[in-house]
Amino acid sequence: MRTMKHIKSGALHICLLAIAVIQVFPLFWLLGFSLKDNNEIFGGNIAGLPQNWRFSNYASAFNQANVLQYLLNSILVTAATILITIVLAATAAYAIQRMIWKGRNIAMKGILVGMMVPIHAVLLPLFIVLSKIKLLNTYWALIIPYVAFGLPLAVYLFSSFMVSIPREMEEAAAIDGCNIYKLFFRVMLPLIRPAIATVSIFTFISSWNELMFAVTFINKQEYKTLTVGIMSMVGAYTTKWGEIGAGLMIATVPTVAIYLLLSDQVQNSLVAGAVKG
Amino acid sequence: MKKILSNKKAITLFVCPTILIMLVIVVVPIFISAYYSMLDWDGLGKGTFVGLRNYMELAGDERFVNSIKNSLLYVFFSLFIQLPISLLLAIVVANVKRGEKFYRTTYFIPVIISGVVIGQLWQKIYNGDYGLLNALLGSLHLEHLQQDWLGQESTALIAAFIPNLWQYVGYHMLIMYAGIKSISPEIYEAATIDGANSRQIAFKVTIPLLKPVLEVCVTFSLIGALKIFDLIYVLTGGGPFFTTEVPTIYMYKTIFDSFHYGYGSAISIFIILECFVFTMLLKLFFRNKEEQV
Incomplete structure (x- = not known):
């Protein structure tokens, strides 16, 4: 009985966490591509972490x-x-x-x-x-x-x-x-x-x-x-x-x-x- | 005390700025809009008064009817998909033993972000060539499902709705959650003693007691759906071929792109009346329900 309950509440938390990921992941993805350049994005690294962290994107957004x-x-x-x-x-x-x-x-x-x-x-x-x-x-x-x-x-x-x-x-x-x-x-x-x-x-x-x-x-x-x-x-x-x-x-x-x-x-x-x- | 509180000069000074600014910016313009809606006017010179002709033309305007269809479909999505999801989440999160605050806080994050950012972000998620969604499908070996989500007529409308559902699920969830938390725990204890299981408690206790809160959510979600502008403006601008156009977008384009000031104002008056009528209908609907109970 108790193990059933544990499994059930575990499954519930996994669902809730999955929804949490759906709610937040797009923002992390945004952070990710704000640090990439086009070569990287169009070259196939769409979802992953940036290979070079290009903070220069921020500089050029701010200035230019x-x-x-x-x-x-x-x-x-x-x-x-x-x-x-x-x-x-x-x-x-x-x-x-x-x-x-x-x-x-x-x-x-x-x-x-x-x-x-x-x-x-x-x-x-x-x-x-x-x-x-x-x-x-x-x-x-x-x-x-x-x-x-x-x-x-x-x-x-x-x-x-x-x-x-x-x-x-x-x-x-x-x-x-x-x-x-x-x-x-x-x-x-x-x-x-x-x-x-x-x-x-x-x-x-x-x-x-x-x-x-x-x-x-x-x-x-x-x-x-x-x-x-x-x-x-x-x-x-x-x-x-x-x-x-x-x-x-x-x-x-x-x-x-x-x-x-x-x-x-x-x-x-x-x-x-x-x-x- | 009474004398101090009846200080006429102070009352005038305190109330008048607010009343004045609301009159000038909110109230009077509505009447001006109603007047404009009876003009044939391109913004230059003086318009000619045409009575209700703009409204009559609206009734036969296919593009307008199509935009209403789209917005009603969106209302349907909000009421019958978004709100049930929010309700389910609210009930589950309110009863979960650990992480309540974490879930609540995370689900709510999209609510505070601007429609422009959400629109731009989802445009990139949907992008046919480099979008996140297609990349995800590719990594799951579902290449045959990859497509230009916003660019083709068959998927654009649904794709344009989803970001808004995504954004406000957490909002309605939080309102319902607050409602659930304000229900006295004794009621739940009594129900448990009577042998109710958690599904029975949800349907027989929580949801009926939540009715006032649900009314707020339904009203909010419905009016919000009828007024949606930012997100669609940024995502698709109403395209391709008007497939995602809603009345607010049509109004905006009629006024500021084609300079049909009179015709556009008629659309704006239609939107106000539409919101007003739906609000009244909802009030009636919920009142009747209360009497039945």
């Missing part, structure tokens, strides 16, 4: 293919998006959740409806407006739409987090003579740090990976983010797998690194996003 520029743009756009989203969403959530005014329920519902809107619906109007006010090919052409589409979920996450925070701290601070701004920045903001982490992670992943806005609103080299940049790099380097692989790795490493460091938190953030989204 502009990937460094794309990387910096992605970092800038993503950081600005996260920062603005947090400030706007946390203040709005605070006003809706804690402050006293008519229309707060309607405001909340209106914001949440925004979660259902697919970005396809606004692509052309935004493109036309952005081109009229000469914002195409600027960082703002990405930051503003990313913030707008990130806000509903962020407001939702902040306000459901604030519900669970007891009011005593704010009351004590109010008695000490704090005004509303101090209540928010000195008392509430430190208390919602876990929600800030969740919102940051969620916003990071969605804006770092976004393609449709980026490919439509940006066509100048100086402002391309990694997703668009790599698309144009692929166009120019169609046959150089090594360099393309290096570019793909550079776009992937930051997210994977953050994930490996904070895997539980990243998982929770994305699940929290789904359950309301």
Whole structure:
């Protein structure tokens, strides 16, 4: 009986491990071919380890293919998006959740409806407006739409987090003579740090990976983010797998690194996003 | 306290930026799109108002109907292949004694990677001459199965779906897994005492209790399938000969490659309505089910 059980659980683990391999192997393969040159790939060594580790692929992706520029743009756009989203969403959530005014329920519902809107619906109007006010090919052409589409979920996450925070701290601070701004920045903001982490992670992943806005609103080299940049790099380097692989790795490493460091938190953030989204 | 919390100036300062940015970027453009969809307009000068003519043309547009067929087939794949796999994995991983966290973490990795990277990577996996898949088949002596997976009409559509299934299996698994973990262990104890085996527990206890979570997954997977863009755009761009084209791709090409702004906007409005209708249908479906139970 016991040996049966051992065999069964062994077989189960083998299946689970096989699936784990399927989920991760393509990424290792990517790492592998990012270090090969065409002679090696087209000469038959497709799946194996590189014979010469060509780190020069990374150097040429960074320098000749502009990937460094794309990387910096992605970092800038993503950081600005996260920062603005947090400030706007946390203040709005605070006003809706804690402050006293008519229309707060309607405001909340209106914001949440925004979660259902697919970005396809606004692509052309935004493109036309952005081109009229000469914002195409600027960082703002990405930051503003990313913030707008990130806000509903962020407001939702902040306000459901604030519900669970007891009011005593704010009351004590109010008695000490704090005004509303101090209540928010000195008392509430430190208390919602876990929600800030969740919102940051969620916003990071969605804006770092976004393609449709980026490919439509940006066509100048100086402002391309990694997703668009790599698309144009692929166009120019169609046959150089090594360099393309290096570019793909550079776009992937930051997210994977953050994930490996904070895997539980990243998982929770994305699940929290789904359950309301 | 009350006085502090009723500070009108602070409320305005806190709420208005959010409301304003959402109005300008999310709400108003939808109405503009709806207006554009009634124009015959190439983006230059002013369009002419044609009422619902674009929509009527859509109904008879074979390329459009074909793109809807493709996306519905993809919905079918997501709901009836991806989600059952995720559910099975969630149940198994939630009950496995060792390595729970390892499996969860590994299965989830593809979720965080950009569609561009996934698309490029799978393009190379599928490559007819030097791809990983064909190399693998070669090493198994299955040379007769080697083919240009994305380049030929017979396999392109299925091949274009698989990377997305692969990417999001771990996502749905994790949502379901979290749902399973939140079911109280006492219920399982009671079922075990009553003599239920693990299959009975899965079907009679876990799955019924997971219904709210499953509703989330089904909605997410369905809407995600209807809106799919990045991956197909990168993998095939809709080709060969429109075999992998979905409405989002057709919309994008109509607007930004052929400059039919009005016609493309009609497609975008169709996509919104389609998502909305499906969401409502799902709500109805799950509500009816709950009443029956």
